[in-house]
Amino acid sequence: MNQKNTVTEQICVPMTVDVPYRFAAGKYMARFLTELRDNGRFVGVKCPSCNRVQMPPRVVCAACHVKNDEWVELSSEGTMVGFTIMYLPLTDPTTGKPHEPPFVYGSVRLDGSDSTVEHMVNVEPDLDKIWVGMRMKVVLRDREERIGDLSDIIHFEPLPGQKRPQ
Amino acid sequence: MKRNVAIIGGGQTYHAARRHDVDQGEMVNEAVRAALKDARMTMDDIDAVFLGNMEFFEGTHLTDCWLAGSAGAYGKPGMKITTGGTVGATIIGAGMHHVAAGLFDKVLCIGFEKQEEGDTGAILSGVAHPLYGRSMAGAAVGYFAMMGTSYMAAWGAKEEHAAMVAVKARQNARKNQYAHLKLDITIEDALNSRMLAYPVRMLDMCPASNGACVVILGDEKTARDRCKKPVWIRAMDTAHNEQFEIDWRNVTLTKPIFSTACAARMYKRLGVDDPKKYFDVFEIYEPATWAEMVWYEDLGLCSRGEGFKLMEEGATAIDGPIPVNPSGGVLSTNCIGASAMLRVWEAALQIRGDAGGHQVPKEVNRALATAYGGTNWTVMTALSSSTED
Structure with a gap:
């Protein structure tokens, strides 16, 4: 028996934890998602106090601590506020499959909304095109x-006829 | 505060990408022993233990129970705290509140992470809503990349400015014996490093580190009786952002967000007019280069849109007028559950004059530490050599 406290072998055990969950979307998110699915529309909620339009809809305006109950329809067009060209094969956590790099994704503010939504962008990974x-x-x-x-x-797609600002 | 609270000791492990030689408890124990030695105490002196790490990063729950022995917590009061990237500072906040309230006199705070034991991207994806955004979640790099493109478009900053932050961090880390990435790099090296997600390159991002930090807090009587160089916690504050609103991607934002709201509240409480003059050194939580420049602006070290100019001027260099992250920061060492505590501990070391090779070359009496976690919230800690502030 080795009496000295010396490490002779380091043991590391691989393991995978796969846990099933059942997630309730809730009233506000469910209405948003069914509008998207059934009617192809984006809806938000407008704060009765600060008039901020929030998407996805949620029960409380966090800034004002008041209940949101006015629903508004948003445009399917908007403006890019930030983007990236991703060179890493990011795993989609909802499918377990990688998004094939390089790909472009970004954060878009839909017209009429104060929030942004993030998704893939259908352009070549080229800084002249995004x-x-x-x-x-x-x-x-x-x-x-x-x-x-x-x-x-x-995905998002650029509206036609745009030139990159210099 | 009802009672003054001081940092009366602390310690950290050497931080590294691989620590297969120790388990979580053995690694935590290294920092606990270092802190007790620094404070010239034993566990018998400690009234309560507060411990935390990133939720499920190591695939184990109830880490307070797992580590009761090696943390020294067996049979003592205390609790586990888990607040994401901010956790190290939140633990100190909880300890500070208990000491300030008079419940305990000597509290041991532990933050740790063995990041190599889990899949950081996979676990972080659980932060995103399952039906709204999770399919794109999985790495902080995309978030900071969008911050970068947004910042460049808004203010005219260049990739070179991010590279300057990358170099500053790793060159400072070379002076810090405990840091993980001690890289002798140049701006060219940073600009030529592998692109991960435009404009974020390999050297623009923090590493995945293993390590632990421990800070011991004491009430005023304990601090004055037992500690040669107590560092006083003069204020702590926290602020959350709201779910789904990732405001830092729109860096021109003028409304108050978590970071500006928290700083404003703390400055008001302390009577700070000009933070870059009031504080002698800053330890901020910057997981990516772009975040450092946005922090400069959010903390009021410069006007909105001028953070990159502050970097360009070298103002935040270790020997500059506003030293930021002389330790090398999160960009050089990110054992997440310990990272926010390391900011506070490194700031305290600067005030004590005990930072060694990365001690800033000027008198340090006041320091500000920030923490930062998803989905966007912060904990800020103001430290001083005096209880008069």
Whole structure:
């Protein structure tokens, strides 16, 4: 028996934890997602106090601590506020499959909303073809393919006829 | 505060990408022993133990129970705290509140992470809403990349400015014996490092580190009786952002957000007019280069949109007028559950004059530490050599 406290072998055990969950979307998110799925529309809620339009809709305006109950329809067009060209094969946590790099994704503020939404952008990974401030539109899956989550959005696509600002 | 509270000791492990030689408890124990030695105490002196790490990063729950022995917590009061990237500072906040309230006189605070034991991206994806955003979640790098493109478009900053932050961090880390990434790099090296997500390159991001930090807090009587160089916690504050609103991607934002709201409240309480003059050194939580420059602005070290100019001027260098992260910061060492505590401990070391190779070359009496975690919230800690502030 080795009496000295010397490490002779380091043991590391691989393990995977796979835990099933059942997640309730709640009243506000469910209405948002069913509008998206059934009618192809984006809806937000407007704060009765500060008039801020929030998407996705939520029960309370965090800034004002008041209940949101006015629903407003938003445009399917908006403006890019930040983007990236991703060179890493990011795993989609909802499918376990990687998004194939390089790909472009970004954060878009839909017209009429104070919030932004993040998704893939259908442009080549080229800095001449994507910029902050670019006008975008949402491209949705066909009605029968939509399931009621953000994967109902295929991607954003630039509105035609735009030139990169110098 | 009802009672003054001081940092009366602390310690940290050497931080590294691989620590297969120890388990979580053995690693935590290294920092606990270092802190007790620094405070010239034993566990018998400690009234309560507060401990935390990132939720489920190591695949184990109830780490307070797992580590009761090696943390020294067995049979003592205390609790586990888990608040994401901010956790190290939140633990100190909880300890500070208990001492200030008079419940305990000597409290041991532990933050740790063995990041190599889990899949950081996979676990962090649980921060995102399952039906709204999770399919794109999985790494902080994309978030900071969007911050970068937004920042460049708004203010005219260049990738070179991010590279300057990358170099400052790693060159400072070379002076810090405990830091993980001690890299002798140049701006060219940073600009030529592998692109991860435009404009964020490998050297723009923090590493995944293993390590632990421990800070011991004491009430005023204990501090004056037992500690040669107590560092006083003069204020702590926290602020959350709201779910779904990731405001830092829109860096021109003028409304108060978590970071500006928290700083404003703390400055008001302390009577701070000009933070860059009031504080002698800053230890901020910057997981990516772009975040450091946004922090400069949010903390009021410069006007909105001028953070990159502050970097360009070298104002925040270790020997500059506003030294920021002389330790090398999170960009050089990110054992997440310990990272926010390391900011506070490194700030305290600067006030004590005990930072060693990365001690800033000027008198340090006051320091500010920030923490930062998803989905966007902060804990800020103001430290001083005096109870008069």
